[in-house]
Amino acid sequence: MAYTVLIHISNEDPIVGEIEELPSPADTSLKIQNPRKRDGKDLHYIQNDVTTVFWPWSRISFMEVLPSGAEDEIIGFVRE
Numbered sequence: 483m484a485y486t487v488l489i490h491i492s493n494e495d496p497i498v499g500e501i502e503e504l505p506s507p508a509d510t511s512l513k514i515q516n517p518r519k520r521d522g523k524d525l526h527y528i529q530n531d532v533t534t535v536f537w538p539w540s541r542i543s544f545m546e547v548l549p550s551g552a553e554d555e556i557i558g559f560v561r562e
Contacts, residue, residue, distance in 0.1 A: 488546040489514065491537065496520060499535075504547070511536045512545070 484500045489512070491497065499514035517525055517535050524530060 484515075486548045486550065487514070488520070488548060489537070490543040490545070491541050492543055497525065498522075498548075505545075509539065511538045512542060 484502055485504065486498065486500055489497050489499065497514075497517050498520055499517040501512065501514060505512055513534060513536050515534050517528060517532075519525060528535060
């Protein structure tokens with residue numbers, strides 16, 4: 483299951499991308515597929531045909547995991 487994430491890189495605008503699995507504490511870099519700006523435009527510092535990028539954790543401030551459509555189907559507390 484791929485996760486869509488919003489990555490906040492130090493001194494740069496946040497980027498959106500997909501990751502295959504959530505990172506573990508032992509990871510030193512983050513593999514991001516289809517990196518792009520929030521509005522879907524290409525990143526100016528990455529070649530047009532690049533689909534996968536690795537960022538070192540030392541450059542990443544924090545990462546947000548965006549909700550997927552499957553999570554919307556979860557039924558919460560229901561009072562009968």
